Amino acid sequence: MADPAYVLELTDITKVHHVGEQExxxxxxxxxxxxxxxxxxxxGASGSGKTTLLSVLGCLDRPTTGSYRxxxxxxxxxxxxxxxxxxxxxxxxxxxxxxxxxxxxxxENVELPLVYAGTSARLRRPLVLEALAQVGLAARAGHRPAQxxxxxxxxxxxxxALVVRPAVLLAxxxxxNLDTRSAADVLDxxxxxxxxxxxxxxxxxxxxxxxxxxxxxxxxxGHIISDTS
Amino acid sequence: MSRLGExxxxxxxxxxxxxxxGVLTALGVVVxxxxxISVNAVxxxxxxxxxxxxxxLGANVVLVDGEFINVGTGQSATDRTITPxxxxxxxxxxxxxxxxxxxxxxxxxxxAGRFQTxxxxxxxxxxxxxxxxxxxxxxxxxxxxxVTAGRSVVVLGTVPARTLFAGLDPVGRTVRxxxxxxxxxxxxxxxxxxxxxxxxxxxxxxxxxxxxxxLGGSATKSLSVQVRTERDIxxxxxxxxxxxxxxxxxxxAYADDFSTSDQASTVKEAQQATTTFxxxxxxxxxxxxxxxxxxxxxxxxxSVKERTREIGIRKSVGATPGVVQTQFLIEASVLTFLxxxxxxxxxxxxxxxxxxxxxxQTVVGAQSLLGALLIALVVGxxxxxxxxxxxxxxxxxxxxxST
Numbered sequence: 001m002a003d004p005a006y007v008l009e010l011t012d013i014t015k016v017h018h019v020g021e022q023e024x025x026x027x028x029x030x031x032x033x034x035x036x037x038x039x040x041x042x043x044g045a046s047g048s049g050k051t052t053l054l055s056v057l058g059c060l061d062r063p064t065t066g067s068y069r070x071x072x073x074x075x076x077x078x079x080x081x082x083x084x085x086x087x088x089x090x091x092x093x094x095x096x097x098x099x100x101x102x103x104x105x106x107x108e109n110v111e112l113p114l115v116y117a118g119t120s121a122r123l124r125r126p127l128v129l130e131a132l133a134q135v136g137l138a139a140r141a142g143h144r145p146a147q148x149x150x151x152x153x154x155x156x157x158x159x160x161a162l163v164v165r166p167a168v169l170l171a172x173x174x175x176x177n178l179d180t181r182s183a184a185d186v187l188d189x190x191x192x193x194x195x196x197x198x199x200x201x202x203x204x205x206x207x208x209x210x211x212x213x214x215x216x217x218x219x220x221x222g223h224i225i226s227d228t229s
Numbered sequence: 230m231s232r233l234g235e236x237x238x239x240x241x242x243x244x245x246x247x248x249x250x251g252v253l254t255a256l257g258v259v260v261x262x263x264x265x266i267s268v269n270a271v272x273x274x275x276x277x278x279x280x281x282x283x284x285x286l287g288a289n290v291v292l293v294d295g296e297f298i299n300v301g302t303g304q305s306a307t308d309r310t311i312t313p314x315x316x317x318x319x320x321x322x323x324x325x326x327x328x329x330x331x332x333x334x335x336x337x338x339x340x341a342g343r344f345q346t347x348x349x350x351x352x353x354x355x356x357x358x359x360x361x362x363x364x365x366x367x368x369x370x371x372x373x374x375x376v377t378a379g380r381s382v383v384v385l386g387t388v389p390a391r392t393l394f395a396g397l398d399p400v401g402r403t404v405r406x407x408x409x410x411x412x413x414x415x416x417x418x419x420x421x422x423x424x425x426x427x428x429x430x431x432x433x434x435x436x437x438x439x440x441x442x443x444l445g446g447s448a449t450k451s452l453s454v455q456v457r458t459e460r461d462i463x464x465x466x467x468x469x470x471x472x473x474x475x476x477x478x479x480x481x482a483y484a485d486d487f488s489t490s491d492q493a494s495t496v497k498e499a500q501q502a503t504t505t506f507x508x509x510x511x512x513x514x515x516x517x518x519x520x521x522x523x524x525x526x527x528x529x530x531x532s533v534k535e536r537t538r539e540i541g542i543r544k545s546v547g548a549t550p551g552v553v554q555t556q557f558l559i560e561a562s563v564l565t566f567l568x569x570x571x572x573x574x575x576x577x578x579x580x581x582x583x584x585x586x587x588x589x590q591t592v593v594g595a596q597s598l599l600g601a602l603l604i605a606l607v608v609g610x611x612x613x614x615x616x617x618x619x620x621x622x623x624x625x626x627x628x629x630x631s632t
Contacts, residue, residue: 080549080550081549087544087547095629116549116552160546
């Protein structure tokens with residue numbers, strides 16, 4: 001039964017990728033629960049299935065079998081339109097490659113999820129400015145990604161993920177493309193967001209980064225091999 | 230901002246970033262719309278000309294022409310075969326709504342003071358104005374009372390009115406025809422040309438003034454017979470023929486000493502040729518739109534491919550397949566709509582040029598402009614559908630990984 005304390009509940013999730021004729025299993029029965037307010041670091045070698053896990057958690061991909069409850073609602077089998085709406089309203093994703101729209105300003109990038117969520121322009125403006133202030137970029141709202149440093153771009157990415165006040169913030173190697181200083185800034189912001197009560201699942205290959213999280217999930221070959229708090 | 234406004238804004242921005250490609254692609258639609266508009270304008274102009282001539286020639290009118298009696302005995306030109314008795318017999322036919330006998334005199338000199346001009350004079354009755362949609366720009370037209378009383382009055386066409394009175398109001402003044410003085414009671418409103426004749430160069434007097442007073446006699450050269458509907462034209466020509474042969478006591482072996490004709494039908498045949506031409510050029514415009522539409526589809530497919538990553542990002546932050554599809558459909562429609570506007574402008578300019586170079590009458594109707602824009606929009610939606618559908622079906626993860 002759904003436990004209201006759990007934001008995320010994965011039960012026996014498998015995911016098989018089809019590469020041409022071949023079937024490549026990426027997740028081989030993953031069960032994981034995440035409580036409200038937890039900061040979970042997922043580590044593992046490349047190919048261990050952590051990015052696939054994040055795609056499933058982010059409703060970007062559908063698991064082959066298993067159950068996924070997001071805030072108690074079964075979402076594993078939802079059609080694409082419903083999953084898109086969940087992505088826009090209940091989930092924030094921060095990508096390693098930032099994935100900002102290059103033609104749009106920082107403001108417009110952060111505004112995008114609100115546009116798709118149907119928030120009126122009048123209500124969008126204060127929310128966007130607040131999210132940008134939260135990542136220390138209020139002054140750079142009018143800049144395009146090309147005019148921002150890597151660290152700043154990633155902070156715009158975080159603001160975009162936070163602007164809808166999602167149930168969970170998912171981060172896929174958020175510091176993977178950054179130099180040490182920018183990486184430290186971004187991690188500081190993520191910790192600060194966590195202290196504000198957000199539930200966060202962050203993928204990283206760095207043990208150092210993982211050590212700063214309260215909970216550490218280690219993956220290998222499509223399985224969770226350890227889960228320590 | 231509304232979702233539609235947002236989408237139009239996104240569409241315009243993406244079109245602007247690749248405006249040259251957009252312009253080239255849209256040219257097909259521009260040319261298609263422009264050609265449809267100018268062809269429509271030219272043929273609408275032709276149709277208007279036709280209906281104007283039909284109006285001038287009179288709708289549902291059979292013209293009965295009497296011929297000279299030139300067999301043997303030296304009869305004069307005044308001996309026309311349409312007699313008042315003939316007119317009365319024809320007017321009594323049930324399908325006939327009006328019968329107007331006309332006696333004319335060509336190359337007649339009329340004068341006013343020291344001005345004079347050569348004119349075409351017609352002696353008419355009260356029915357004439359109704360049949361030929363004649364109206365007065367000054368004063369009045371001839372009335373049945375003028376005709377009955379045989380008053381010495383005249384209605385001038387605009388050309389003699391100008392020549393004889395040079396800017397003065399002719400109404401109330403007199404003109405001279407030979408030794409007779411006629412009082413000008415009105416000026417006929419401008420009618421234009423018909424079959425090479427300037428209808429504004431005519432002057433009109435009551436029929437008896439020509440037949441009794443000037444020529445002496447009572448027969449007339451022609452008779453205009455108006456019938457109720459177009460369907461009556463054929464049968465009434467038969468009936469008129471029977472009546473006139475009997476009235477004129479023509480033996481069966483003799484040819485008719487008159488002829489009947491229906492001038493409006495000749496004009497209508499010309500109109501049908503225009504209709505065929507119009508349909509043909511519409512087909513060409515349609516083909517141009519089709520080719521233009523395929524160009525738009527190709528460009529949109531390229532655009533979807535180039536923006537795969539953008540689509541992935543939009544989907545990852547909550548854009549549903551429907552929203553993505555709508556965005557691309559709107560983009561295609563905005564492009565074809567702008568092309569439609571360009572086509573309308575080009576079409577209007579081309580129509581003006583054609584009109585002034587070839588001297589053709591053209592009519593650019595608001596309906597055809599709106600229709601062309603609507604067609605352009607439909608082309609956008611139709612040919613944008615497949616690329617938009619492809620964009621909507623992209624997998625967000627795969628799309629975001631593309632470069």
